[in-house]
Amino acid sequence: MAAARRALARVLDPELPVVSIVDLGMVRDVRIDADGAVMVALTPTYSGCPAQSAIEQDAARALRQAGFASVRITQVLSPPWTTDWMTHAAREALRAHGIAPPTTRPSGLFDEPQVDCPRCDSSHTHRVSEFGSSACKALYACDACLEPFEHFKCL
Amino acid sequence: MTTHDHVEYLLRLGDNTLVGGQRLSEWVGHGPVLEEDIALSNVALDLIGQARWWLTRAGTVEGQGRTEDDLAFLRDGTAFRNVLLVEQPNGPTRGGPSGRGGDFGVTIARQWLFDTWHVQLLQHLVTSSDDEIAAIAAKAHKEATYHHRHSAQWVIRLGDGTDHSHHRMQQAIDALWRFTGELFTPDDVDERIAAAGIGPDPSALKAAFDASVDAVLAEATLQRPADGWMQTGGKQGEHTEHLGYLLAEMQHLQRTYVGASW
Numbered sequence: 001m002a003a004a005r006r007a008l009a010r011v012l013d014p015e016l017p018v019v020s021i022v023d024l025g026m027v028r029d030v031r032i033d034a035d036g037a038v039m040v041a042l043t044p045t046y047s048g049c050p051a052q053s054a055i056e057q058d059a060a061r062a063l064r065q066a067g068f069a070s071v072r073i074t075q076v077l078s079p080p081w082t083t084d085w086m087t088h089a090a091r092e093a094l095r096a097h098g099i100a101p102p103t104t105r106p107s108g109l110f111d112e113p114q115v116d117c118p119r120c121d122s123s124h125t126h127r128v129s130e131f132g133s134s135a136c137k138a139l140y141a142c143d144a145c146l147e148p149f150e151h152f153k154c155l
Numbered sequence: 156m157t158t159h160d161h162v163e164y165l166l167r168l169g170d171n172t173l174v175g176g177q178r179l180s181e182w183v184g185h186g187p188v189l190e191e192d193i194a195l196s197n198v199a200l201d202l203i204g205q206a207r208w209w210l211t212r213a214g215t216v217e218g219q220g221r222t223e224d225d226l227a228f229l230r231d232g233t234a235f236r237n238v239l240l241v242e243q244p245n246g247p248t249r250g251g252p253s254g255r256g257g258d259f260g261v262t263i264a265r266q267w268l269f270d271t272w273h274v275q276l277l278q279h280l281v282t283s284s285d286d287e288i289a290a291i292a293a294k295a296h297k298e299a300t301y302h303h304r305h306s307a308q309w310v311i312r313l314g315d316g317t318d319h320s321h322h323r324m325q326q327a328i329d330a331l332w333r334f335t336g337e338l339f340t341p342d343d344v345d346e347r348i349a350a351a352g353i354g355p356d357p358s359a360l361k362a363a364f365d366a367s368v369d370a371v372l373a374e375a376t377l378q379r380p381a382d383g384w385m386q387t388g389g390k391q392g393e394h395t396e397h398l399g400y401l402l403a404e405m406q407h408l409q410r411t412y413v414g415a416s417w
Binding site: 044046047048049050077078079080081082106109110128129130131132133134135139153155 | 194287
């Protein structure tokens with residue numbers, strides 16, 4: 001089991017190749033079934049995430065390479081994935097990669113979360129668009145250093 | 156409630172998101188600005204992702220071996236159960252009949268009305284007696300919430316924008332309002348589904364929908380149209396002519412090259 005977890009910790013999100021699926025909180029269960037197969041339960045981040053099947057294939061490949069002959073990947077929907085499950089390491093990796101990590105959930109339609117610039121740490125930023133290069137990100141710009149950046153939305 | 160009711164209800168949920176997602180995807184590569192091109196595509200992807208869950212569940216409950224793909228690509232228009240609102244076109248295109256994209260204001264108006272209702276519906280479905288529906292709804296509700304943020308903010312920006320954008324936004328909402336009645340009108344299937352605790356009575360969503368619409372319209376300096384004559388029929392398979400064209404494009408590959416995969 002520890003070997004399986006170690007193998008999964010090396011599987012990166014293809015659209016965010018600085019964080020692993022374990023650090024993202026996508027791996028919900030790892031166990032060895034009665035027939036000796038390793039069973040991994042993954043939860044999707046977003047319904048429309050086009051990387052989901054690639055991630056499942058990558059996870060299966062990593063487990064086979066780690067010596068598991070029989071691999072079962074299942075999808076679980078409940079409870080739904082939340083950015084609260086991202087590890088501290090994942091948040092720091094995102095920031096180092098120039099992506100502002102998730103902050104607080106907007107409490108209403110007109111509420112804007114506070115997002116700090118990942119480059120200069122300024123809190124003087126504004127949202128350019130609710131959506132970025134993938135469903136999980138929004139586009140922001142920093143009013144201090146003037147750099148555009150992406151923000152991993154809080155879900 | 157029969158298995159037939161259960162499947163019908165799941166097809167309604169699946170077809171709303173599939174047809175709505177397909178309609179939005181017509182903007183891909185044609186958005187008015189790059190950010191909106193990406194935003195509309197992302198919303199479309201989420202909706203189609205949700206449709207996959209709903210249609211897979213419909214096929215499982217039906218128990219006749221139909222997959223999400225069979226249901227999406229091999230049913231005729233009269234077998235689709237989406238509400239009429241989501242199949243309405245994106246508005247006139249500038250590039251002639253073969254043009255894509257459309258009128259951004261019309262698209263946003265449709266999306267906003269749908270998102271406002273969708274958030275309310277999913278919020279109720281989270282407590283469905285069908286555990287799978289509850290799980291999909293919990294996931295989809297989070298996504299619908301930020302779809303609604305996006306569309307509502309545009310309604311406000313365009314409504315409270317220039318005289319011209321205000322006028323066009325009001326026109327778009329007025330024109331689509333007659334498709335909102337269906338969202339809250341129960342039929343026999345809805346009544347049995349509600350009695351079984353699987354989904355809400357549609358009419359129970361109306362008060363929250365109106366309150367949310369009014370809050371956004373007030374910010375947008377727009378008027379809520381009066382509830383006049385309402386066009387219904389989508390949930391029973393009686394669609395507007397627009398659905399046929401949408402399906403022709405969406406299904407043509409699977410219909411022409413049966414079983415094609417890559």
